[in-house]
Amino acid sequence: MKVCLLYADREALDSENYYDTASIIQDLGLNSLFSTSARKLVYEDGALKKLEKEDPFLTDTLRKVMMVPLTSEDEILFRQEIVADCLEAGTMIGELYRICAETIEKWNELGRTIWEKIRQGNPTLRLISEIRVMHLFCDSLAEIRGVLEKQEHLTSRGLTAFRDEFMKAFSKEREEYVRKGLNDISFYTSGLDQKDEGIDQNIQPRIVFECGLEDGLKFSSIRMEDVSSQSYKFAKHGGIVYKFRKYINSRMPNSFSVEDDGWLVTQSQQLEFGVVSYVIRKLKSVTDEFQSFFDRLRFQAAFYQAAVQMKLHMDRFGLEWCFPKVCDRRDLEFEELREFVMAIEQRVKVIGNTCSLRQKDMLIVTGANQGGKSTFLRSIGIAQVMMQCGLPVTAKSFRSGIFPRIFVHFTRREDSAMNSGRLDEELRRMDGIVEHIGDGSLILLNESFASTTEKEGSLIAYDILRALKEAGVRILTVTHLLSFAKRVYGESKDRPEAGVDFLSAERLPDGTRTFRMVRGEPELTSFGLDLYDEIVEKGLQNRGR
Amino acid sequence: MQGEFSILRPDGNGYDAEETATFYQDLNLLQVIDRLSGKWGREIRKYFMYLPEDPKEGDYRRAVYGDIKKEPVYRALMAFTEAMNGVDKLRGERTRVSDSLQRSAWLIREAEAYCGAYVALHRELSQAELESEGMLSLLAILTETMDGGYREIHKLTAEALTEIRKMRFVVTYEKARMRVEIRETPGEGAYDKWLNSEAQSEDVTFVNPFLTDAAITELERACLTILKEKNKDFFRRIQTAAKQCERYQKTVLLRFEQEVLYYLSYATLQREMEKAGHHFATPATGDGVRMEAKGLYDIALAIATLSDGRKVIANDFYYGPGERFFVLTGPNQGGKTTFARSLGQLVYLTRMGLDVPAESASVPYFSNIQTHFSVEESVETGRGKLMDELVRLAPMMAGNESETFVVINELFTTAANYDAQIMGKRVLEHFISRGCTGIYVTHLKELAEDRDGVVSLRAMLNDRGIQTFEIRRGEAEDSACAANQVNKYRLSYEQLKERL
Incomplete structure (x- = not known):
């Protein structure tokens, strides 16, 4: 009996999984x-x-x-x-x-x-x-x-x-x-189960078989005529009723008792065992599958049970959801896409983003720190993964291509200190990714190559991403490498066929972050100064008071 | 004298002296014999370890083998052997039980199988076109034996068995009693039918749970006792048939039953190898034939490669008029030893009356095979290697028979070059002057210098310096072995570039 609920044509989860x-x-x-x-x-x-x-x-x-x-x-x-x-x-x-x-x-x-x-x-x-x-x-x-x-x-x-x-x-x-x-x-299990206790019935086997003699006169070519369990009123062993029954039975012609001889007792038990095993094997053949x-x-x-519960959790956090739709690989469109994991962890209804990319291969996201860039990138990544396993996503609508190969290259924030060991580690990870690039690849880069100087990092990023883009890889990158972003912008400005698009984290003139991404030219500052002001200077001022 | 009949030895003599000549080991014949006896039983070793002295004996066998290779004869003998194995098992059953009625039944079964095997063999052989003296004698003896009672016993026992197998009865087990009734017509097996109505595996059947014990169990005996009372006639007939069986004597052709395995084991191996693409030929023998072969290969090596499909190189050779000794030189790992072995095997198998591993071959009569292969230094004897070699060489050189085939492989490798050359020449001259034929494998090209009776052979390299394992006539020359090894393992710079 096949269970084909994950795939129409097969049971096993045997396709290739994502790299890393x-x-x-x-x-x-x-x-x-x-x-x-x-x-x-x-x-x-x-x-x-x-x-x-x-x-x-x-x-x-x-x-x-x-x-x-x-x-x-x-x-x-x-x-x-x-x-x-x-x-x-x-x-x-x-x-x-x-x-x-x-x-x-x-x-x-x-x-x-x-x-x-x-x-x-x-x-x-x-x-x-x-x-x-x-x-x-x-x-x-x-x-x-x-x-x-x-x-x-x-x-x-x-x-x-x-x-x-x-x-x-x-x-x-x-x-x-x-x-x-x-x-x-x-009969074989009678009296063994608790529920049988206290029943004054005695279950005994009735086994009828026809057979012939083999060379050497052993029983052979046995055919089973009847197997059943007969219920008799319980009679105490050795009691009057027992003896009387035994006497009646002994008058059966052409028969012998198997109760009185140790060997015969054992061998009739062997016979019972053989018959029961035989019946069980036959029954098993029905349930074998x-x-x-x-x-x-x-x-x-379990997968679908989890999917149902996932949807209920979306409701719980008030997140709008939909079944994503598949479209061309160079397109990506969504309305009010929210980052599900952040909603779960912070128990808030996070800001939704709307975005439409048509015939683009590379998206470069720049802009203010703490402006929601990484959240934005993750929300796309999560939705993409959920879409590609048949789950609903937390958006009003979501359309994307199918990418059997998704790669992530995130700088792990906690230790993004500048040192060559980190860069080496980043390049090694990139090497592993490049090794596995193939048809239908999508790579999400988050602050990659920030572990070296901005200038060096920009050069590395430019070379690698250009090569990847030329190899047909779809690239979504969040970056602080403004020289890199500027350079790409300069090359692709007014050239829609270049297939590059730019988004920035919105920052209102007063410095407020809306956590929405807006289309626009990358700026030369990531407004770290704002943050500096907000955190350091404000702290200093407060202390000064 | 039926007891004296032998399908291996026209004179009917035994094999008292099991030879332990070193050539079995040196020519890798033990590997071949091990394989045969591994499948066919240790009993057959003694036949392969005995080299018949009389040249007629080889011819006698060759003729028999020619008959046995014929498909219908081979099939009949294989079926016969299999049936005989069955008889041995049945005999085992009989000796394991003590119940007299059961013993009678087993005896009937055994006699039926035994006589049946002979009846079938006789029938098949009568229809086959036999040519050899050995097989024709066998057929005559079989005919006599059949008429002397085997056919009759077979008929009698077959009838008794049919009757036993026809007996059907019903056992009812209930209320702690067993009831037994004879049934005239076979029943339907109603419960089986019901079980099979839904079951997905028809092949699961109920088997007698007491089959693990060869003897009838108490339960079965108790049932039989009731049956016996109900059908006295039936059991009386069984006892009568069993009495008749005691007449069959199973010693008449005991020797044949054993000896035929010699041919069957080799014929089966030959078929298996032919299927894998190896050739076999019946060698031409007799006075005046010269020693030669086309497509000769090492049978032990070919057997070893049966499972992995590696290719085995075959070579052609001949000894021209007046040519007595091959001196074979060439690169290491170039197939020299293998070629030398295959020559020795050719002589051995011809003497044994079997087919040889070649496309065609002719082999004159050699009364003996002598081999000398270098061995690792013996720790046991404490002698040095050279000493060891000389000690083994001495008895070889002491003999004076001329009809000896000699295989010498790398003598005196530890001696100084100068000494080795001189000693080697003397050994070579000794055997040539004695009129022996043979092959001398050596790394000393000086031994291959032109001299009476000596032919120089070389293991060949291809133009890239890689071993081809081909052996050709040609002048000996020095060879650079190190480069070959590197090439062989594809470790030169260019090759590595290619591989990476």
């Missing part, structure tokens, strides 16, 4: 996004009552799935449809996820791992646990069918196909078959 996912997660701050989405929101009377603890499985699933980009519009639509279905269907995906998780947990208790099996050692114990696993499978699969049967309004290709295939793979007939088989061999089904469904359902 650790940097992407770190630089875009995705860990907060993962762990917040892994927290279930509990509502009461329509109002958020509480947040449950983070489900590490969901966190882990998001980390895995989001780092593997989809590579076509159809793949993206496939997932978007399912997310939409899940949002519509309320608790469905959560239920599926829960059933899988619980089944796996119980299965583990019954001894799923090889170590458990070794620990159980005894084949009889192992057989008993196999019977119990079969019961568990049957119950869980029936429960899943119950959930799916209720979903009449599914429209996504993925979920409808999954539902239809499941109904076939575990039909009512199959369930009845497995249940009858389990009932026939229930579900051996790893729960794991696969759990993983895939």
Whole structure:
């Protein structure tokens, strides 16, 4: 039984993931996004009552799935449809996820791992646990069918196909078959389960088989005629009723008792064991295709469960959301795009940005410190990653091309001190990136090469980015390297075919930062003086008072 | 005298003296024999380790081998051998059980398999076109044996088995009792049918849980006891058939059953190698043929490369009139030793009456093969290497047979050059004057100087100085080995530039 909810044509998350996912997660701050989405929101009377603890499985699933980009519009639509279905269907995906998780947990208790099996050692114990696993499978699969049967309004290709295939793979007939088989061999586990206690019934096997003789006169070519569990009223061993029954039975012609001889007792138990193993193996062949089904469904359902919760968190922070649309790689358009991670971390509705780039390969963002440049860059990066795994994004609208290769090259602020070791590290990272550049590459640079002098840094940046641009890489860069920005500006001014665009963090004449990006010529100052004034001078003045 | 019949030795004698000649080791024949005995059992080693003295014996075998290589004969013998392995297993079963009724049943089964194997072999061989003296004798003996009772026993036991296998009965296990009823017509297996209605694996079937034990269990015996009462006739017939079986004697052709493996093992190897593209030829022998071969290769090396598909170089050679000894010189790792070995193998396999690893070959009769390969200094004996070599050389040179094929590989490498030349020449002259034929591999080009009976051969390099492993006639010359090694590993400057 296939579970194709992540891709229309396959189950495994086997496409290539992004290069250097650790940097992407770190630089875009995705860990907060993962762990917040892994927290279930509990509502009461329509109002958020509480947040449950983070489900590490969901966190882990998001980390895995989001780092593997989809590579076509159809793949993206496939997932978007399912997310939409899940949002519509309320608790469905959560239920599926829960059933899988619980089944796996119980299965583990019954001894799923090889170590458990070794620990159980005894084949009889192992057989008993196999019977119990079969019961568990049957119950869980029936429960899943119950959930799916209720979903009449599914429209996504993925979920409808999954539902239809499941109904076939575990039909009512199959369930009845497995249940009858389990009932026939229930004698083997009778009295072992707590619920059986206190019942004055004694369950005994009835096994009828036809057979022939093999060379050497051993039984062979055995055909099973009947296997069933017969229920008798309990009679105390050695009691009157017991003796009477035994006497009646002994009058059966052409028969012998297997109770009175040690060997015969053992061998009839061997026979029971053989028959039960046989029946179980047959039943198993029906549920075999579900051996790893729960794991696969759990993983895939976890992604959509997280997607549903992600959307609820967006609502919680009052962030408008939409399903992004795919467009040409040289275009990028969005309205009111907000930085989701910052909203999560600072619990505020961050400023939205609107932007439209048509037929551009390079965007250079300059401007005031603390003006929201990095936030702006990150918001695009986060949205791009979310779009490329089928998730909704925090914007009124968002259109972008598909970039199977996303690279981030962020200067890590905390230690951007000027020294050659840092530059060396930056260049080494760039070398790694260049090694992996290919079709559909997008690189986000944040204050790259700021670890050397402005002049040197500008030269390095100019050479590298020009080469990248000529190689067809889309470049989004936030930079302080004003010589670099000026130079590119000079070369591309009045030449739209150059495919370069410039944005600056808006700064009102009075120095107020709006955290919005506006189109315009890069200035020679990044208005650090403003900040200096605000922080240093103001502090000094205050002290002076 | 049936007991004396041998498919290997026309005189029917045994193999009392297992030879331990050094040439098995030196020519890498032990590798070949190890491979054969690894698959066919240690028993066959003694046949390969015995070099028949009489030239007729080689011819006798060659003729038999010619018959056995024929597809229908090969198939029949392979099937026969497999059936015999089955008989051995059945015999094992019989000796493991103690129940007399069960023993009878196993005996019937065993006799049926054994006689059946012979009946089939006889049928196949009667239809085959046999030419060799050995195989025709075998067929005659088989015919006699069949008529002497094998066919009858086979029929009787086959009938008894059919009857045993036809018996069907139903066991009902309930209320802690087993009930047994004979059933005339086979049932449907209703529960199996139901299980298979949904099950995805038809191949899972119920097997007797008591099969792990060869002996019948108490439970089975208790059921049989009831069956016996219900069908006394049936069991009486089994006992009668078993009595008849005791007549079959399984010693008549015991020797043949063993010896045939000698041919089958080699024929199977030959087929496998031919499939991999290696050639085999039946050598021409007899008086007056000269020693020569086309496309000769080292069979041990070819076996080693079967799994990895490396190419093995084949060479042509001939000893012209009056030519007695090859002196082979050339670069290290140039295939000299391999070529020398393949010559020795050629002589050995011809003597053994088997096909040889070449496209074509003719080999005169040699009564003996003598080899001398240099070995690492022996710590055990404490002798120096030169000393060691001389000690081993002495008995070789002491003999006086002329029909000996001699393979000498790198003598006196530790001695001073001057001494080595003189000693080498003397050894060479000794063997030539004795009338022996052979090959002398050496790094001393002086030994290859023109002299009566000596032919100079060289391991060739290509124009880039890389070993080709080809051996040709030609004057000996000094060779620069170091550059070759570098080239071989593609470590020169240009090559490295290319690789990087």
